[in-house]
Amino acid sequence: xxxxxxxxxxxxxxxxxxxxxxxxxxxxxxxxxxxxxxxxxxxxxxxxxxxxxxxxxxxxxxxxxxxxxxxxxxxxxxxxxxxxxxxxxxxxxxxxxxxxxxxxxxxxxxxxxxxxxxxxxxxxxxxxxxxxxxxxxxxxxxxxxxxxxxxxxxxxxxxxxxxxxxxxxxxxxxxxxxxxxxxxxxxxxxxxxxxxxxxxxxxxxxxxxxxxxxxxxxxxxxxxxxxxxxxxxxxxxxxxxxxxxxxxxxxxxxxxxxxxxxxxxxxxxxxxxxxxxxxxxxxxxxxxxxxxxxxxxxxxxxxxxxxxxxxxxxxxxxxxxxxxxxx
Amino acid sequence: xxxxxxxxxxxxxxxxxxxxxxxxxxxxxxxxxxxxxxxxxxxxxxxxxxxxxxxxxxxxxxxxxxxxxxxxxxxxxxxxxxxxxxxxxxxxxxxxxxxxxxxxxxxxxxxxxxxxxxxxxxxxxxxxxxxxxxxxxxxxxxxxxxxxxxxxxxxxxxxxxxxxxxxxxxxxxxxxxxxxxxxxxxxxxxxxxxxxxxxxxxxxxxxxxxxxxxxxxxxxxxxxxxxxxxxxxxxxxxxxxxxxxxxxxxxxxxxxxxxxxxxxxxxxxxxxxxxxxxxxxx
Amino acid sequence: xxxxxxxxxxxxxxxxxxxxxxxxxxxxxxxxxxxxxxxxxxxxxxxxxxxxxxxxxxxxxxxxxxxxxxxxxxxxxxxxxxxxxxxxxxxxxxxxxxxxxxxxxxxxxxxxxxxxxxxxxxxxxxxxxxxxxxxxxxxxxxxxxxxxxxxxxxxxxxxxxxxxxxxxxxxxxxxxxxxxxxxxxxxxxxxxxxxxxxxxxxxxxxxxxxxxxxxxxxxxxxxxxxxxxxxxxxxxxxxxxxxxxxxxxxxxxxxxxxxxxxxxxxxxxxxxxxxxxxxxx
Numbered sequence: 001x002x003x004x005x006x007x008x009x010x011x012x013x014x015x016x017x018x019x020x021x022x023x024x025x026x027x028x029x030x031x032x033x034x035x036x037x038x039x040x041x042x043x044x045x046x047x048x049x050x051x052x053x054x055x056x057x058x059x060x061x062x063x064x065x066x067x068x069x070x071x072x073x074x075x076x077x078x079x080x081x082x083x084x085x086x087x088x089x090x091x092x093x094x095x096x097x098x099x100x101x102x103x104x105x106x107x108x109x110x111x112x113x114x115x116x117x118x119x120x121x122x123x124x125x126x127x128x129x130x131x132x133x134x135x136x137x138x139x140x141x142x143x144x145x146x147x148x149x150x151x152x153x154x155x156x157x158x159x160x161x162x163x164x165x166x167x168x169x170x171x172x173x174x175x176x177x178x179x180x181x182x183x184x185x186x187x188x189x190x191x192x193x194x195x196x197x198x199x200x201x202x203x204x205x206x207x208x209x210x211x212x213x214x215x216x217x218x219x220x221x222x223x224x225x226x227x228x229x230x231x232x233x234x235x236x237x238x239x240x241x242x243x244x245x246x247x248x249x250x251x252x253x254x255x256x257x258x259x260x261x262x263x264x265x266x267x268x269x270x271x272x273x274x275x276x277x278x279x280x281x282x283x284x285x286x287x288x289x290x291x292x293x294x295x296x297x298x299x300x301x302x303x304x305x306x307x308x309x310x311x312x313x314x315x316x317x318x319x320x321x322x323x324x325x326x327x
Numbered sequence: 328x329x330x331x332x333x334x335x336x337x338x339x340x341x342x343x344x345x346x347x348x349x350x351x352x353x354x355x356x357x358x359x360x361x362x363x364x365x366x367x368x369x370x371x372x373x374x375x376x377x378x379x380x381x382x383x384x385x386x387x388x389x390x391x392x393x394x395x396x397x398x399x400x401x402x403x404x405x406x407x408x409x410x411x412x413x414x415x416x417x418x419x420x421x422x423x424x425x426x427x428x429x430x431x432x433x434x435x436x437x438x439x440x441x442x443x444x445x446x447x448x449x450x451x452x453x454x455x456x457x458x459x460x461x462x463x464x465x466x467x468x469x470x471x472x473x474x475x476x477x478x479x480x481x482x483x484x485x486x487x488x489x490x491x492x493x494x495x496x497x498x499x500x501x502x503x504x505x506x507x508x509x510x511x512x513x514x515x516x517x518x519x520x521x522x523x524x525x526x527x528x529x530x531x532x533x534x535x536x537x538x539x540x541x542x543x544x545x546x547x548x549x550x551x552x553x554x555x556x557x558x559x560x561x562x563x564x565x566x567x568x569x570x571x572x573x574x575x576x577x578x579x580x581x582x583x584x585x586x587x588x589x590x591x592x593x594x595x596x597x598x599x600x601x602x603x604x605x606x607x608x609x
Numbered sequence: 610x611x612x613x614x615x616x617x618x619x620x621x622x623x624x625x626x627x628x629x630x631x632x633x634x635x636x637x638x639x640x641x642x643x644x645x646x647x648x649x650x651x652x653x654x655x656x657x658x659x660x661x662x663x664x665x666x667x668x669x670x671x672x673x674x675x676x677x678x679x680x681x682x683x684x685x686x687x688x689x690x691x692x693x694x695x696x697x698x699x700x701x702x703x704x705x706x707x708x709x710x711x712x713x714x715x716x717x718x719x720x721x722x723x724x725x726x727x728x729x730x731x732x733x734x735x736x737x738x739x740x741x742x743x744x745x746x747x748x749x750x751x752x753x754x755x756x757x758x759x760x761x762x763x764x765x766x767x768x769x770x771x772x773x774x775x776x777x778x779x780x781x782x783x784x785x786x787x788x789x790x791x792x793x794x795x796x797x798x799x800x801x802x803x804x805x806x807x808x809x810x811x812x813x814x815x816x817x818x819x820x821x822x823x824x825x826x827x828x829x830x831x832x833x834x835x836x837x838x839x840x841x842x843x844x845x846x847x848x849x850x851x852x853x854x855x856x857x858x859x860x861x862x863x864x865x866x867x868x869x870x871x872x873x874x875x876x877x878x879x880x881x882x883x884x885x886x887x888x889x890x
Contacts, residue, residue, distance in 0.1 A: 029500055030566040051564065052502070061502065061533040065615050068666050074621070074640075074707030075666050079613060105860060111614040113860060135356060210887045220363040223385070223509035227564050230502045237862035240615075240855045241524070241531045241669045250667050252615075255531040259862065261505075263522060267853045268671075268693025271826055273866075273890055283865075286887070291868035295859070312506055312562035313381070314360035525694045 003162040003184035010040035012179055016087055023057060024089040025050050034088065043089070048134050049304065053233030054088055054095050058102065058119045059256075061230075065115060065240070066252035075250075083119060087175070089126040094139045094304040096127055096151035098233030104296040105236065115254075124175050127152030127168075132193045136305030138318055141198040144302060146191035157188045164188065198318050199325035200299065206290035209327055210282070218320065219278035221313040226258035228307040228315070234288070234300045237264075259284055285320060328434070331464050332406060333370040335432055339404045340367035345430055346394075348404040349386050351379040361386065375406070380439045380446065382411045382556040384512040387424050404430040408439070409454040413554035413589025414512040416459055420592045421552075423515060433460025437468045441561065447570070448557050451475055458590060476578040482571055494539065500565040501538040507559035507569055508545060513552045520544065546572040551580055551596035554589045614858060617664050617709030623684050625703055628770045629763070631691040632735060633700060634676070635663070636684040637710055653713070654679060657720065657742035658849060658877045661712025662857055663687055665698035672854045674739040674876070675713060681745055685710060688738035688770060714857035716877050718743055718821060718847065726819050727755045731832055733762045733804055733824025737770050739849050739876075740823055744774075748781050757784040758813055762804035762824070764791045787811055804828060805835045815841040823849045826890055833880050846880035850890050866890055 004012065016022050017038050024037045025044045031051040037043050067078040099120070106116040130146035133139070139146060149155035153172030157164045162184045167173035201209075229235040239257035242250050258264065260280050266272040274280050292300035301317070308316050336348040352362035352372040359378040363386075364370055383405055390403050407415060412433060418424040435456050438449030451473040457463065485493060505521070508514045521529045521541045529537045546553075553573040560569045580586050584597035624636035639653060655661075655675050662670040671693070677686035691700045702708065720743070728747060732740045740759075747754045759778060763769040769788065779786045789800035789807040800807055804824070813820075820841060822832045829848050836846050852864035852871040864871040867887040869878075883890070 029497065031500065033500070062531075070666070074619060075709070077616060077619065077709070079616065109859065111612070111858060114613050114615070207887055217363070220389075221361040221386075223506065223562070225504050225506040225509040225562070227502075227504040227506045227562075230504045231564060236860075238855065238860075239531045240861070241527070242664075242667050243527070243530050243532065244667045252669075253530070253532055254615075255533055256502075257531070257861075257863075258504075261522075263518070265853055265863065267851065268696065269825075273852075273888065279888075283888070286867070287862070287865070291865060294868040295870075308356075310564040312510060314354035314356075314358045316355040319355050525697075527694075 001159070001164040001184055001186075002166070002181040003159065003164045004179070004181060005162055006045065008180070009156075009163050010043060010045075013037075013043060013089055014040040016089075016175075021084060021086040022089060023054070023086060034090070037089075045090075047090075048130075049092055049137075049306070050090075050095075051306070051310070052231055053098060053304070053306065054091055055098065055102070055233050055236075057086060057088060057123065058099060058116055059106075059236055059238070060254075062253060062255040063115065064251040065254045068242070068250040068252065070248045070250065083122060085122045085124070086119070087124045087126060090128045091125050091152060092130060092304070093127060093144060093146055093148040093151065094137070094302040095233050096125055097139075097144050097148065097302045098304070099125075100151055101234045101292075101298045101300055101302065102236055104298050105292075109296060124154070124171050125152040126154045126172075126175075127156060129155065129157040129188065130191045131158060131189050132191050133195055134305060134309075135194065136308040136318070137194075137303060138196055138198045138305065139303035140192065140195050141200055142299060142301060142303045147188065159184060159188045160186045196318070198303075198321050200321060201289065201325055203290050203293050206286060209324055210286070212327055214323060214327060215282040216278045218315065218323075219276075219281040222260075222277050222281050222315055223313060224260055224262055224277040224280065225312075226256075226260055227310055227312070229258040229260055229284070230256060231306040231310050233302060233304055233306070259287065281315070285317075285324075289321075328464050329373065329375050332375055332432060332434075333373050335462055336364060336370045336373060336404060337367045339430055340364065340370070344402060345404040346401040347390070348373075348406075349383050350406040351375065351381070351383075373406075375434065377438065377440045379408075380441060380557075380561055382414060382510070382512060382554075382558040383407065384411050384414045384418065384556075385510060385558065387415075387418065387429065387512070388515050390428075391424070400425070400428055402428045402430065404432060406432050406434065407457055407460070408434055408436045409452065409457050410436075410448055410554060410556045412457040412459050413454070414556055416589040416592045417513055417552050417554060417596075419459075420595070426592070430462075431457070431460045432462050432464060433457025435463070435465030435467050446557065447478060448555055451477070459592065475581075476574060479571060479575045479578055482575060494542075495535060497567045498538045498542060499535055501542070501567060502565065503533045503538055503541065504564065506562040506564065507542075510558040510562035511549070511553075512556070512558070513549055513554070514545070542569065542572065546576055549573060550576045551586065551588060551598045553577060615711070615856070617662065617670070617711040619707055620685065620710045622702060622704050622706050622708060628688055629772075630765075630767045631700075632768070632770055633689050633691075635687045635689055635699065635702075635708075636677075636682070637663070637687070637708060638684045639710065640707075653685060655685075655713035656717035657746055658717035658739060659713040659715045660739075660857075660876060661685065661687070661710050661714065662854075663689075663695075663699065664709030664711070665695050665702070666707075666709060668698040669695050670709070670711065670855075671695040672714070672857065672872075674849070676738045676741045678742045678745045678749070680749055688735060688741075690735045712857065714872055715875060716873075718849075718877055720746055723819050724753045725755055726817050727758070727813065729758045729760070729813050729818060729820040731760045731762075731804055731808065731820065731822040731824070733828040734764065734768055735770065736822075736824030736828070736849075737761055738823075740821060741771055741774075743821060744778060748778070748784070751782055755783070755817065757781070758811065759784070759786045760789070760804055760807055760811065761786065762789045762791075762807065762828075766790050766794055766797045785811075803831075805831050808832065808835050808839070812839060815839060815845060819845055819847065821847045821849070826851075829890075843881035843884055844879055848878055848880065848883065849876045850878060850883075851876070852890070 620637035
């Protein structure tokens with residue numbers, strides 16, 4: 001296999017950072033997050049999974065979708081200027097698959113979302129295969145693999161201290177360009193250690209479980225915050241609202257929103273179809289495993305386990321899926 | 328102690344003195360999480376050990392309304408540590424929770440641990456016993472003998488410019504998930520000012536200025552009400568040291584008014600009271 | 610960006626009329642110079658039942674049903690109830706002011722399938738707004754539809770909308786208009802009672818009939834029950850549902866009822882469909 005040594009890889013990444021926006025895993029406070037990197041010293045190579053997904057580089061937590069200027073005779077509406085190219089390094093296969101899940105809605109369902117589409121088209125993905133599955137990971141139960149290469153442009157696999165590198169798409173090949181690679185012998189580590197088979201019910205089996213008291217009992221401890229939806233790589237609900245920057249300048253913002261928030265569905269008159277947190281928690285699971293696949297194709301979960309790791313009250317998606325299956 | 332907790336819960340449920348007992352149970356992956364026991368046969372689920380960090384007082388808000396119209400609100404039993412009882416006193420004083428509708432099993436507490444380390448608030452705990460209870464379990468542990476506000480010393484040593492940079496660095500990571508607010512027993516507004524859109528005080532943007540505004544504003548809304556249970560910081564997915572804000576404010580309040588939060592349900596908090604001695608000539 | 614579906618077209622308010630307490634009719638003439646850059650196409654084509662987003666720039670957008678028909682109006686017409694931040698901002702505008710319009714979105718009433726049938730329309734309060742273009746379409750094509758029975762309700766007489774059109778509706782051939790209010794006032798001489806009570810009094814036959822109901826969720830719920838009592842089948846009960854919306858295209862995730870999105874699979878649904886929803890509206 002063609003490979004780069006660790007030092008060579010870091011040097012190549014720093015070179016990329018010099019000519020493009022490079023986003024990679026870096027330490028921020030006590031967490032590891034995908035952030036812009038400029039120097040190789042900032043890049044973390046030994047990590048399990050970042051604490052937030054890479055979705056903010058395609059669906060930013062906040063973005064201005066329109067610029068509006070108040071004029072004497074009305075308004076002038078402008079769209080934001082186009083973004084430059086970006087490279088995301090160190091993308092785990094689950095996070096890369098999550099982009100395909102979002103594509104099903106943002107690209108493939110008419111009309112395509114132009115903001116997401118532009119970022120997606122201008123981003124090159126450098127994947128990094130997992131050495132092993134984490135305690136909370138269950139990607140294999142969703143038909144994914146911790147070394148899946150099909151969702152990235154370039155795939156890196158750690159092997160005996162070197163990084164085997166393979167171009168998956170023409171975009172990846174172009175990025176790799178004339179980078180110097182050496183041959184390396186050996187077999188990548190088996191990432192399927194700690195693989196856990198979690199029962200994922202097919203779409204047709206969800207309706208009969210809708211009215212089960214299971215949901216009320218589960219939701220007793222739920223705090224109805226937004227944490228799970230924000231750390232999730234496939235959750236995409238957003239809000240749109242104008243903000244007045246001055247008496248002449250207005251921005252129309254799009255920002256992350258969450259179906260778990262109590263007022264998420266409340267309309268101006270006060271009516272709220274999901275007033276109880278049990279209904280909202282239930283809707284989140286149904287949206288991911290029952291509605292999204294019916295509407296757009298893929299199940300809206302990649303088994304990354306971030307919601308499991310971070311939920312302050314231990315609402316565990318694996319436990320939920322196992323519990324539902326047993327009903 | 329766990330058997331005493333389970334026995335009491337069973338007795339209260341069987342005699343229908345309560346309709347639910349809120350405690351802790353074993354969760355997944357070595358974690359403990361809040362438990363809601365409705366059936367006396369299930370009290371075996373209850374556990375008590377040093378992993379029981381959550382402040383369960385926050386769940387009393389969901390039992391405030393009657394289940395059926397015309398009935399009184401449900402009576403619940405709850406397991407509380409000394410720090411948790413401070414926040415319960417705040418809720419009693421603010422008339423959010425009716426004392427008669429709660430049966431408190433109060434625990435003498437040696438401290439809880441997170442990541443193998445004794446929690447900060449436990450290292451300097453001055454109560455050691457619950458401040459309000461219907462049943463007290465456990466022997467009073469040794470006093471910690473620790474100075475109360477040592478953890479804000481580093482913050483105080485910073486110049487205002489350094490402090491601003493410190494908090495900007497911390498809040499940059501914030502994702503405005505509101506886990507801190509939702510875990511806090513004292514944050515019970517129907518519509519938080521952070522989510523009001525008329526006017527849009529904080530708008531919808533998840534950017535540094537709105538995030539800083541939210542956290543500082545929340546700390547001020549909690550001044551004199553924050554019991555220091557640290558549920559906010561423990562809930563935060565980005566490990567932001569939120570308690571430093573609240574502790575600094577608590578330190579100032581104690582110095583100015585000699586006030587410590589949640590010691591009882593009667594003493595009015597200084598920011599909600601005015602004393603004649605405080606009158607300043609115009 | 611080519612054809613950005615989030616970008617509104619600009620339009621000028623050519624008319625702002627009071628319809629009822631806190632309800633105004635906005636008439637918007639689209640600015641053709643923004644042609645092809647989002648929003649409506651220059652010759653707007655839309656059907657009864659569809660909706661559009663109206664922007665009060667500086668505050669935001671909200672969805673409103675289109676209450677006009679292309680046949681009767683060059684301008685787009687919206688009935689706006691002042692109840693939230695966007696509608697309050699819109700109510701502060703007057704003739705000559707500029708708004709944004711984005712649409713049309715959603716599905717539409719099955720006007721073709723309704724031909725030759727007895728049409729029964731039930732509108733409560735602002736819910737009458739999506740029914741007005743149905744009435745206009747029928748009246749402008751009278752021979753192709755059967756009897757038209759309109760039940761129009763509001764909490765108070767001052768909240769009945771499109772009052773100035775009532776005479777023209779009554780005057781149309783084979784058309785009945787029945788009004789009711791929850792609470793009368795000194796001048797009110799008509800029916801007092803809920804729309805369900807009025808419906809039981811009028812007792813239309815389900816034979817070759819189609820009903821369309823629009824109003825607050827609680828009203829729709831009880832009208833469905835009453836229609837069932839009168840022998841109507843779920844397929845004969847059409848309704849238009851409301852939900853909080855932000856994008857209109859099924860992307861923001863907000864308006865789903867189960868796997869259906871009110872913005873793309875609706876807002877027009879039959880009770881036969883709604884009954885099978887896992888969630889309640």
